[in-house]
Amino acid sequence: MIKVNGVTHADYDPAQKLSVWLREGLLLTGTKIGCAIGVCGSCTVLVDGVARRSCKVLLKDVEGADILTIEGLAQPDGTLHPIQQAFLDTGAIQCGFCTPGMVMSAYALLAKTPRPTRAEIRQALKGNLCRCTGYQQIVDAVLLAAERMRP
Amino acid sequence: MNDKPAFRNDGVAKVTGRARYTDDLSLPGMLHAVPVYSELPRAKLVSIDAAEALHLPGVVAVITAQDIPGSIKFGQIIKDYPTLADEDVNSTGDVLALIVAQTRDQAIAAIPLVDINLEPRQPILNPEEAILPGAEILHPFHGSNLANYHRVRRGSVETGEAESDLIIEQEFTTSRIEHAYLEPESALAVPRPDGVMEVFGSMQHPFSTRRFVASTLGVELKDVEVKTVPMGGGFGGKDDTAALVCARAALCAWHLRRPVKITYSREWSLRESYKRHPYKINYRMGLTRDGLIRSVRVRMVADGGAYCSVTPWVTWRSTVQCCGCYEVPHVQADVYGVYTNNIFCGAMRGFGSPQVNFAIEQLVEMAAERLNLDEIEFRRRNMVRQDSTTVTGQVLDTHVVSLQQVMDVVLAEIDYSTKRRNCSMGDPNQSEWYGIGFAISYRGMSLGAEGTDFNSAILSVQPDGSVLLETGVHENGQGSESAMLLLATEQLGLPPERLRYRLPSTSNIPDGGTTVASRGTIMGGGAVVNAARILKDIIIEMVKKNSDHAVVSFANEELLDANGSRIMTWNDAIRLCYSHQIYPYAFSVFQAPQVTWDERTGQGNAYFTWVYGCQAVELKVDPKTGAVTLLNMVAAHDVGKAVNPALVKGQFYGGMAMGAGYGLMEECVCSEGKVVPANLHQYRIPRSTDLPEMTAIIVENPDPNSPSQAKGIGEPTNELMAPAIANAIFRATGKRYCEQPLRIKL
Ligand code: FES
Ligand code: FES
Numbered sequence: 001m002i003k004v005n006g007v008t009h010a011d012y013d014p015a016q017k018l019s020v021w022l023r024e025g026l027l028l029t030g031t032k033i034g035c036a037i038g039v040c041g042s043c044t045v046l047v048d049g050v051a052r053r054s055c056k057v058l059l060k061d062v063e064g065a066d067i068l069t070i071e072g073l074a075q076p077d078g079t080l081h082p083i084q085q086a087f088l089d090t091g092a093i094q095c096g097f098c099t100p101g102m103v104m105s106a107y108a109l110l111a112k113t114p115r116p117t118r119a120e121i122r123q124a125l126k127g128n129l130c131r132c133t134g135y136q137q138i139v140d141a142v143l144l145a146a147e148r149m150r151p
Numbered sequence: 152m153n154d155k156p157a158f159r160n161d162g163v164a165k166v167t168g169r170a171r172y173t174d175d176l177s178l179p180g181m182l183h184a185v186p187v188y189s190e191l192p193r194a195k196l197v198s199i200d201a202a203e204a205l206h207l208p209g210v211v212a213v214i215t216a217q218d219i220p221g222s223i224k225f226g227q228i229i230k231d232y233p234t235l236a237d238e239d240v241n242s243t244g245d246v247l248a249l250i251v252a253q254t255r256d257q258a259i260a261a262i263p264l265v266d267i268n269l270e271p272r273q274p275i276l277n278p279e280e281a282i283l284p285g286a287e288i289l290h291p292f293h294g295s296n297l298a299n300y301h302r303v304r305r306g307s308v309e310t311g312e313a314e315s316d317l318i319i320e321q322e323f324t325t326s327r328i329e330h331a332y333l334e335p336e337s338a339l340a341v342p343r344p345d346g347v348m349e350v351f352g353s354m355q356h357p358f359s360t361r362r363f364v365a366s367t368l369g370v371e372l373k374d375v376e377v378k379t380v381p382m383g384g385g386f387g388g389k390d391d392t393a394a395l396v397c398a399r400a401a402l403c404a405w406h407l408r409r410p411v412k413i414t415y416s417r418e419w420s421l422r423e424s425y426k427r428h429p430y431k432i433n434y435r436m437g438l439t440r441d442g443l444i445r446s447v448r449v450r451m452v453a454d455g456g457a458y459c460s461v462t463p464w465v466t467w468r469s470t471v472q473c474c475g476c477y478e479v480p481h482v483q484a485d486v487y488g489v490y491t492n493n494i495f496c497g498a499m500r501g502f503g504s505p506q507v508n509f510a511i512e513q514l515v516e517m518a519a520e521r522l523n524l525d526e527i528e529f530r531r532r533n534m535v536r537q538d539s540t541t542v543t544g545q546v547l548d549t550h551v552v553s554l555q556q557v558m559d560v561v562l563a564e565i566d567y568s569t570k571r572r573n574c575s576m577g578d579p580n581q582s583e584w585y586g587i588g589f590a591i592s593y594r595g596m597s598l599g600a601e602g603t604d605f606n607s608a609i610l611s612v613q614p615d616g617s618v619l620l621e622t623g624v625h626e627n628g629q630g631s632e633s634a635m636l637l638l639a640t641e642q643l644g645l646p647p648e649r650l651r652y653r654l655p656s657t658s659n660i661p662d663g664g665t666t667v668a669s670r671g672t673i674m675g676g677g678a679v680v681n682a683a684r685i686l687k688d689i690i691i692e693m694v695k696k697n698s699d700h701a702v703v704s705f706a707n708e709e710l711l712d713a714n715g716s717r718i719m720t721w722n723d724a725i726r727l728c729y730s731h732q733i734y735p736y737a738f739s740v741f742q743a744p745q746v747t748w749d750e751r752t753g754q755g756n757a758y759f760t761w762v763y764g765c766q767a768v769e770l771k772v773d774p775k776t777g778a779v780t781l782l783n784m785v786a787a788h789d790v791g792k793a794v795n796p797a798l799v800k801g802q803f804y805g806g807m808a809m810g811a812g813y814g815l816m817e818e819c820v821c822s823e824g825k826v827v828p829a830n831l832h833q834y835r836i837p838r839s840t841d842l843p844e845m846t847a848i849i850v851e852n853p854d855p856n857s858p859s860q861a862k863g864i865g866e867p868t869n870e871l872m873a874p875a876i877a878n879a880i881f882r883a884t885g886k887r888y889c890e891q892p893l894r895i896k897l
Contacts, residue, residue: 029175030168032383034333035417039832042333070168084166091157091797094630094805096165097333097383103166122839129831131331131384133801134808135839136847 002062004028005072014060018052019043021059022069030070030100034129041128044101045069051108053127070100073107083107086145087138094132102128106142116146157797159633160652161381161626170381173337173353174414181339181410182211183255184403186419187248187265192457192492192824193274193289194240196267199248204264209257213265214249214403221369225398227359227391229298229459231290232495234367234398240269241289242457243825244423244494246395251403251411274492274824278454279431281489289457289490296490298455299463301470303484303753305542308437311446311481315437319518323510325891326818327429327454329828330499331836334383335420336393340364340400341410343376348401350377354393355385355627357655358662363394364401375401377657385627386809387498391460392424417830425460425497426819428453428488430469430506434514437481442524444515444533446481447474447542451507453496455488457824460497462488468503468595471757474542475511476554476593477533482542484753492824500806504594504870505813509891512590512874517887526878527562531555535593544754547761551852554763557787558591560848561765565589565785570769577774577885584774586883589767590874594867595758597673597743604743607661608678609653610639610686612735616708616722618645621653623660624675630798631675637794638676638859642683644705645721661740672794673760676859677741686737690724693733744856760856762863764788766807766871769843772883777895779815779880781841784872787848791862796849799864803847806868812837814873818892 001010004026012021019036022028022045031054034042038056045054046068073081080088083106093099102125109116109124116124121142122135130138164170189196201213216223216237226232236245248265252258275281275289281296289296312318338352348368354360357377364375377397382389396413403411415423430453437446451469455462466488473484519529535541537552562568567587575584597604608622620639626632632652640647653659691702694710700718702710708721719727728735748755769782786803793799816835820827828834853860873891881887884895 023175024177028168029171032172032334033174034335034383035831037417037830037832039830040333074167080163080166087166088159088162089156091159091801093157093159093162093165094798094801095333095382095384095627096161096170097172099165100168118844122842125839127838129333129836129838131333131386131809131836132805134804134806134837134845135842136804136845137797137801139839 001064002059003066005069012059014058016059017055018057018059018062019054022054028069028071032097032100034097041101041105042098044104044128046104046108049108049111051105070103073103082148083110083145086141086148090137090141090144092133092137092141098128098130102130102138106145109142110146110149114146114150118143158637158647158795159630160636161632165381172334172381172383173339173351176339176351178341178410181412182251182253182407183258184249184251184400184411184413185255185258185262186246187250187262188422189236189240189243189245189247189269191240191269191271192243193272194269195272196236196238196240196247197270198268200266201248203266204250204261207257207261207264209253210250210261211253212251212407214251214406215247218406219367219402222366225363225366226459227461228463229293231293232391232395232458234395234402241492242494249399249403251407255414276491276493276824278452278489278491281491282487289492298459298488298490299466301467301486301753303470303473303482303542305544305754306481308446308448308481308483312437314439315445316440317438317521318435319521320435321514321517321889323432323889325430325506325509327426327496327821328813328817329421329426329819329834330386330388331831331834332384332386332388335415335417336396336424337414338397338400339410339412340397340404342404342408346374348375348405350375350397350401351380352393352397353382353389354397355382355389355625356394357625357657359390360394360397361657363398367398367402368405379625379655382627386500387502388424391497421828421830421834422826425495427499428455428462428465428496428506432506432510434510436514436518438518438522440522442522442529442532444477444479447479448483449473451486453488454491454493456491456493456495458495460495462496465498465503469507470753471543471595472504472507475508475515476535476591477515478535478539479542493821494826500809500866500869502866504592505873508590508592508870509874509877513877513887513889516878530591534591543757545756549856550760550854552763553789553850553852554591554593557763557765557789557850560787560850561589561767561785564846564848565767565769565783567767574882576882584772584883586772586879587767587769588875588878588882589765590871590878591765592867592871593761593763594870596760596762596862597758604674605740606674606678607738607740608675608682609660610682610737612725614725614729616649616725618643618650619653620650621655621660622675622678623662625655630795631672633798634672634794635675635679638679639683642680645708672859672861673857673863674741674743676794676861677857678739680858681741682737682739685739686735689733689735689737690728693728693731694718694724697727697731741858760854760862762789762867764867764871766875768872768875768879770876770879770883772880772895777897779895781811781843783843785846786868787850788864788867789850789852790864791854791857792851792860793849794859794861799849800847802864803868804845807845807872808837808842809869810872811842811876813891814876814893816892
């Protein structure tokens with residue numbers, strides 16, 4: 001059994017890659033594939049709260065786990081998560097192909113480190129490649145989200 | 152951070168994962184195709200035996216050149232590229248067959264079972280060898296291994312050298328680099344019941360794609376409809392290869408009468424897609440004692456690889472800008488684009504300028520050094536100014552020449568003069584070497600004499616007053632749709648939510664040319680502004696006839712008279728239009744002003760307007776390992792007018808980052824013609840920790856040549872950071888490095 005965005009699934013091939021299953025089996029195509037060998041971070045999802053590259057994970061390795069993908073981040077009524085909103089407001093999105101993975105890595109960071117420095121943000125996003133933005137506005141976005149998420 | 156929140160019409164879709172890129176689409180009955188490559192860079196194709204592959208479960212067909220109903224070869228300038236190789240193999244990126252199967256994995260499993268029989272031939276891998284007299288001709292129909300030759304002849308370099316007190320000579324080399332868009336190529340072709348082949352794909356030029364597809368299928372342009380979906384990055388790299396992938400998907404769909412998708416792995420993308428041209432550049436510069444450049448002699452050789460693509464256009468820009476942004480009275484430039492059996496090269500953000508700037512922006516500093524002048528003063532004495540004449544004889548008098556302005560802004564922001572004194576110059580007593588450097592450029596806007604330059608826009612107001620906008624500009628990820636929408640809202644006095652960008656299709660609007668050369672905003676924006684003017688004239692005329700009021704402006708969803716008083720609301724005006732059978736619909740084009748070019752002398756008004764930029768960098772070098780750490784990067788560019796400031800800054804940052812990668816880390820090595828890096832672990836692009844904090848300074852001198860007053864910015868940002876880094880490394884280490892990427896030898 002694997003839980004994805006709150007929905008439990010029991011019918012799958014344990015030898016399949018998580019990235020492929022999400023995209024082709026569950027049609028959750030927000031998780032992107034940029035390299036398929038674990039170096040670009042486009043396929044990042046949260047497995048029990050930890051950012052993982054889903055192209056390097058087999059379903060048998062996540063039996064019983066709780067998985068969160070980009071599609072599970074906004075409220076059911078469509079209200080964006082503060083990280084998503086901050087990406088929009090700071091201009092952190094260009095082609096958008098890296099965006100889901102970036103947002104998920106940022107989510108994992110802020111869960112652990114609610115007040116990160118710019119250097120800590122860069123460190124946390126090191127595994128997520130972006131060819132469009134030079135990361136500047138992505139770092140801005142994560143910082144802005146951290147501010148907005150403070151109680 | 153940005154003052155004004157960014158506007159993006161596609162932002163919510165992208166940040167929620169709902170945006171559908173090509174590979175995210177699937178259709179009932181869809182099949183998957185994969186390519187089979189040549190292992191040799193040059194060969195005769197003797198035979199392909201697919202019998203065994205066809206026996207594998209799920210495999211439906213193996214398609215080869217024999218199955219192409221239309222032309223096997225196509226190309227934007229020279230028709231030399233086979234959609235599938237038929238007799239001659241020219242590159243290890245050549246696709247010999249396509250395997251079509253129920254699933255992608257099944258198709259991939261069949262690749263090793265296709266039996267390919269190739270007869271090896273001697274490849275030519277060095278462009279200098281390819282242009283020696285007597286070299287074997289790689290494309291006999293073309294008659295030469297020169298894809299093109301361009302020149303500039305201005306004044307007399309003999310005279311210029313005679314007038315000079317100092318002559319310096321230097322060779323520079325640049326490497327082949329990969330665009331590394333995060334989304335690999337993907338295409339989905341759907342044979343429609345009405346006989347039209349519909350194509351979705353990750354491509355930056357839908358109209359070029361349509362030409363490739365129609366040529367391959369042997370059908371008319373009306374029989375192919377290319378629709379665009381979000382694209383995961385292009386940077387100039389999703390033209391030819393992306394169009395070929397679309398043509399191949401269409402070919403399979405044509406034969407099997409089912410939807411066919413081809414999605415590239417990163418490995419195939421790196422192997423087959425075209426790169427930025429590696430250049431060898433030899434300069435000889437004549438200078439007077441007081442620091443004036445009198446002459447430049449330059450020879451450039453660009454390795455175009457196996458196919459022409461847009462090599463003649465790329466090298467043409469290098470030719471026009473062969474002396475950088477400096478006034479030089481005597482110039483002799485010879486620029487060659489050469490065929491070899493390496494992976495082919497084509498458009499990449501910068502388009503022939505990053506190579507030249509890498510060289511010239513170091514050369515001017517080497518000259519200043521020899522003359523005991525500081526590098527700022529030397530540039531000031533030679534740079535183009537208002538009413539200067541360029542090396543191709545163009546007088547810069549139609550717009551504000553802001554080169555000194557952008558340079559001064561950057562140097563002040565980074566505090567260059569103070570920090571310059573702290574540079575290490577390889578001091579053996581320091582444990583860390585510090586350096587600061589900068590570079591400046593000018594850049595001709597849009598295509599220039601490279602191609603027909605126009606774009607079109609349609610504004611169609613619906614009966615409820617909402618507006619559909621469509622342009623011939625393609626969204627590459629840079630936010631061009633958002634910029635077009637903002638321009639339209641500004642013109643019509645409507646809030647963005649009253650407008651929608653219509654899904655562009657090649658069957659609905661005239662070919663607007665490719666979204667390359669940073670021409671999206673200037674050309675598409677020009678068309679939007681022109682269409683808005685026509686639309687407003689329709690409405691003004693109608694209001695005048697029916698109410699005798701003269702509308703002079705449109706603001707806040709209202710039509711206003713000369714006193715700024717409301718005549719009627721926008722919605723009422725539109726209702727009135729429809730009730731009088733006047734349709735608030737406007738189509739317009741923006742045609743770039745005429746440019747001129749004489750191939751023989753390399754003289755002419757090459758571009759209708761120019762942009763100016765400066766970038767600077769601080770860095771440190773570890774004297775023990777040679778490792779470079781970037782500390783700070785600053786850029787200023789004159790963008791004419793910033794339509795969407797946050798997104799304009801995004802272009803600055805992205806361009807600086809890519810330029811830093813070019814300077815320090817990127818090189819797509821070819822061995823025996825084959826691209827060596829297989830995936831992104833071997834082709835490294837900058838990560839968040841490789842880059843410093845950056846500052847983007849927007850300079851705005853509205854351009855009268857552009858109806859929207861805006862100029863392009865995608866490319867200028869990507870042509871300066873590598874030479875700025877080279878100059879900073881010189882001031883850190885005391886040594887010049889003339890090969891890109893810069894590798895410090897201790
Ligand atoms: S696709 Fe998983 S890391 Fe690149
Ligand atoms: S926005 Fe294009 S790769 Fe990050």
